[in-house]
Amino acid sequence: MTDPLKRISAAVSSAAIENSDELFVERGSIEMVGLARALNRMRTRIRTMIENRTRMLRSVSHDLRTPLTRLRLRAERMDDGPIRTAMLSDVQHIEDLIDETLTYLRNDVSTEKLQRADIASVLQTVCAEFSDVGFSVSYSGPDRLLGWCKPNALARAITNLCDNGVKFAGNVIVALTETDMAARITVGDDGPGIPMPARARVFEPFFKEDTSRGVASKHGFGLGLSIVADIIQGHGGKIALQDNQPNGLIVTVDLPNGPSAQPS
Template identity: 40%
Template sequence: MLPQNDWLNITATIVPTSFGLQSFLFSLEIIVAVAVIFFLWTINRFTKPLHKFTKAAERLGVDLHSEPLPIYGPVAVRATATAMNKMQERIQDLIQARTQMLAAISHDLRTPITRLKLRTQYLDEGELQQKIIKDLDEMEAMISETLAFAREDSRSEQRVNLDIVSMLASLCEDFADTGQDVQYIGPQTRVLINGGSVSLRRVFTNVIDNACKYAGSVTVDLHAEGDEVHILFDDNGPGIANAQLDKVFMPFYRGEHSRSRETGGTGLGLATARDIIRAHGGDIRLSNRPSGGLRVTVVLPG
């Protein structure tokens, strides 16, 4: 230890850095910075097209009429996007051909059914005549639904800003006026969405009508989740087997409960509903409620 108030002086010589070393370090910093920038640019060049490609492919999986995939980016991404666009065109052509064939067959069946209905007037009035007329009416209804499904194109309908709360409340009142136990229990404040009023009203009417056939009561609720609007249709019916929850959206598929003469139906209602909702950028799904009954959830962009 140094005595109190004593000083210790240290002298050192600073060796100046050579100019060559300074230039080397500066050049190294520039090289590293350029390398980092180039690395980030390369990563972005590959990942950005892939990200957009993934989003576009997801849209294609929901809506076959979505915009074609953009053709840009690395060679591999451009080639894949081109192949996806060609596949989309082929699928659209295939569906269009199937739809035209379905519409033509359904249209041609109307004529013989009309003739048969006229000929039943010459039958003796009785139970047999009534059964034949009932069967012909059912066939005619099936053909009408098939034509409606084949010609369905809600994209051609003008989209407007509409109050979904007002539409749902009005529909529930209409069903209640006919003696059905249908209630709207959602919010009363306006919730605006952009969509086709005719096609959406058709979807909601079909969902409520189906629920009324198989259940004693139906409630309709609505709530917003982020930028989406969720509409819940709950009934107290028997529900649907879990294995059939996805199958009921297939055209012409009918579960066990809908095969009876009393309920009728062609199995096209939910298929058409899904097409309309997906054309609006949303989706529709079914689930069995833990307390019993079926829940139909319609999700639409807010």
Template identity: 45%
Template sequence: MARALNRMHERIARLMSDRTRMLAAISHDLRTPITRLRLRAEFIEDEGNRKRMLVDLDQMRAMLESVLSLLRNDRKVEAVTLVDIASTLQLVADQFGDMGHVVHYDGPASMTAAARPDDLHRGVTNLVENAVRFGAEVTIRLDISGTTLVIDVEDDGPGISDSRKQEMLEPFVRGDDARTMDESTGFGLGLSIARAIALAHGGELSLHDRNPHGLIVRMQLPLWQQPRLAA
């Protein structure tokens, strides 16, 4: 019985791996015709039609990049190295500030710990990108709770109902009535990618209510070594 179960698990694993490779290949190959169509669309004389077509093509490309990002995160694990977590979060806040958003960082000036730097930056960027869509002001908080690194991304938007919090962490699920995105703003992958990154670190991602209103997305990562703090 145990041998039969092992064979079944191996077949399922191969099937999932083959499907992931197929989806990644299709998504990658579709970028070329989309690029060609975008170049041709630039020559459309009617300005209204040209703009609408370019918006549609940019939306398609954004969807493909999001899918590829999710698939790459499932297949490739970045090496762990020493990272100044505080500097990474400050950088994300500054990058969104440069784009005109109100994003604050609240935490120590420096906190060095072991992590996957590119994945961490991408995960927090996804969370802040989601937060600025719904809130006028966003805060990134960094703290330590025992042996856990806690990163909170808070917004003052409408929040998410308790009945949908867990569902919102699944791929391609978008917000409820209060936080519904239009088709040009996202594809419901930001939270799921951030969650996958947290899980790859051995951590977790969870959603919480913010008082008096808004959402807190909490990324908790285990401390793989004692962090070095600077006030």
């Protein structure tokens, strides 16, 4: 009697709103068919609402570029001085916000498929890119570790974590270990860390973790960690924050590495 409920519960746990396929199979008793149909309709409404919001934000972001370009051209024609410098700085700040917002709204994270890939190679590539431009970012772990992941999305998530780390710390270490049920990735730094009250909010869009680390907000708009959380959720994984010793922050990411992680 409870098997259909267990099946629907499992489907809800692994639900991807962006997937247009039917999620809940409408079969069984009249009551179960009615429940599955209602959940499918609700999911369709949620997906439509998200798509409408995303299209609106993309349209607004794109439309802002034309007046910003005019403002930049007018400011560049002004005589050198503090007013010209301030105006160009403000225009650049708004353009950066638009770029980061559009990056957050990109749908490649949700459309990329899980595949069997070398997770170690993905992490090593990210660390090498940071090292090549002078940042102290290193990798610790096996040379090869196969697992189910979305390689491009995972690289983007780890890049965001490393980028967040080098803003506040001198050294960042990306470590990879394999557990029975997951591939565990940790990104640790030796910076000021994040206070416990702020940790529940750092993955919210536009929340400024800069102030929680005790420094002025000069970079970013609070979307980097939101993107990370979305990517890890899309993997069916978990993400957690904890203190590093003697100081700093460790971000732990657990990616499912068993049969349940494989794409259907």
